[in-house]
Structures are given as C-alpha cells and as structure tokens.
Amino acid sequence: MKAKLVRTGKPMSLSAPQFFFARTRVTADEAFAGDVVGIPNHGTLRIGDTLTEGEEILFRGVPNFAPEILRRVRLGDAMKAKKLKEALHQMAEEGVVQLFSPEDGSPAIVGVVGALQLDVLKERLNFEYTLPVEFEMSRFSVCRWISADDKAETLRFIEAHRGDIARDLDNDPVFLAQHAFSLNYEAERWKAIKFATIKDYQVRDKAA
Structure with a gap:
C-alpha cells in the first residue's frame, strides 16, 4: 500500500x-x-x-521552540564520530533534541528546552547506540531562526555573521548568539531581519 x-x-x-x-x-x-x-x-x-491517499491535507503540526540550552557532544572514541552523527540526526528527527550544524563546519550543537532532555539523550545514545558521551558548554547561549521579507537581506546577514550561523534539521538558518545582549545588538543593527523564537512545522510549498 x-x-x-x-x-x-x-x-x-x-x-x-x-x-x-x-x-x-x-x-x-x-x-x-x-x-x-x-x-x-x-x-x-x-x-x-x-x-x-493523495489529498493535500495540511495541518499546522507541532512547532519548534528556540532551545534555552545549547551544548556540544563530546565522544570518547573518535572512531565512532560517523555513528554519533547518524544517531544525533535520528534523535533530532524523533524530537528528542534539536540539532544545529554550524556553517563554518565546526561540530554540531544540540539544543534543548530543559536539562532533562540532555539526560534522555545521553541515556539513549549509550544504551541504543553504544555511544557513551558527555556534554560540553557551547560559546553560544541564544538561538533564533532568522528570516526577512527580502531573501537577499537574509543572505547578507548570513554572510556578515558566518561564524554565528547554523542550519537546523530542515536546513533553515539560525543565528547563534553568545548572550541576549548580542542578540539585541544585532536586532537593532538589522531591522529587516526577523529573529523568531518559534518555528512552525514546515510543509511542502504547493508551488514547488
């Protein structure tokens, strides 16, 4: 079927x-x-x-909320890095955590709303994937989805902040800030950029 x-x-x-x-x-x-x-x-x-069965039925779905805790995952065995990458992707698809891949190629960052999610992630990685891990502080503490009415403006912002931009599971851009002051400072400088704390579940563009 x-x-x-x-x-x-x-x-x-x-x-x-x-x-x-x-x-x-x-x-x-x-x-x-x-x-x-x-x-x-x-x-x-x-x-x-x-x-x-073929109908174009659209629901709003489950939104994503900007994580309040950002961490890097430290793996003891570097030989299992590929396995960890696949496991984190799977956990993100299930909604256990959010996964952000920095544009500069640095290691992925996991985001959670509460510390309990990190405990769940650690236990599941250990027992389901045989991947004992620890979490390290990230230099970032604030995460926001970015967009603008003019797509070119979004691209300009990304180019100007390449070291602070990451992509979520849907490849949508997020701005990572060290603290709230940095976020507010950039928001004042870039009036056309929207910094969102909630991202609605995305569905296929009918025009695609």
Whole structure:
C-alpha cells in the first residue's frame, strides 16, 4: 500500500504496519480512527507528518521552540564520530533534541528546552547506540531562526555573521548568539531581519 507524505509531496510505501500490544506486535490489516499504528521507516516520517491517499491535507503540526540550552557532544572514541552523527540526526528527527550544524563546519550543537532532555539523550545514545558521551558548554547561549521579507537581506546577514550561523534539521538558518545582549545588538543593527523564537512545522510549498 502507498500513501502520500504531504510534507514532501512524494508517495511512501506502508509496508508491514503494526499494532502494539504490550511486547507483542501484530500486523495491521485494517485500522480505524483512534487506533495507534506503527509504520516502520528509515527516518522518512517526522512528528506532525500527514499521510493521505493523495489529498493535500495540511495541518499546522507541532512547532519548534528556540532551545534555552545549547551544548556540544563530546565522544570518547573518535572512531565512532560517523555513528554519533547518524544517531544525533535520528534523535533530532524523533524530537528528542534539536540539532544545529554550524556553517563554518565546526561540530554540531544540540539544543534543548530543559536539562532533562540532555539526560534522555545521553541515556539513549549509550544504551541504543553504544555511544557513551558527555556534554560540553557551547560559546553560544541564544538561538533564533532568522528570516526577512527580502531573501537577499537574509543572505547578507548570513554572510556578515558566518561564524554565528547554523542550519537546523530542515536546513533553515539560525543565528547563534553568545548572550541576549548580542542578540539585541544585532536586532537593532538589522531591522529587516526577523529573529523568531518559534518555528512552525514546515510543509511542502504547493508551488514547488
């Protein structure tokens, strides 16, 4: 069976959907409103996604909030760096943390709203991926999504702040500031730039 993933506009195979009963899994041949069904996939689905039989049904979805804690992940075994990168990407897709990749190529930064999320991330990386990690302070403490009515203005801001720009999981640009004073200073200098604390769940542009 195939369904349309509205966010991308592409078809997706629904192979072996399952019901969960405690530790037992049963193939779901039929489901009704209210049923909870597991759909095996390799990072294709995200929280807030909509699957249809072809209709363009759009929901606002689950927004992202600007993280209040930014940390770098320190891995004891450098040989497992690629595995850590994949694991962090998976955790970000699940919504455990937010992941930001600096434009200057420096190591990724994880962002969370509360410290408990870091504990969850650490435990899951250890037990699910065999990746014992520690967290290091980042030089940044403030994160904001940036945009402007004039796209060229956004690009100018990015070029002027290359060392303070990162990309989120959707490749949208964020500005990383050392503290609130730095953010307010840049906001005064760049009146056309919007510094957002909330990012609505993004869906495919119908015109795409």
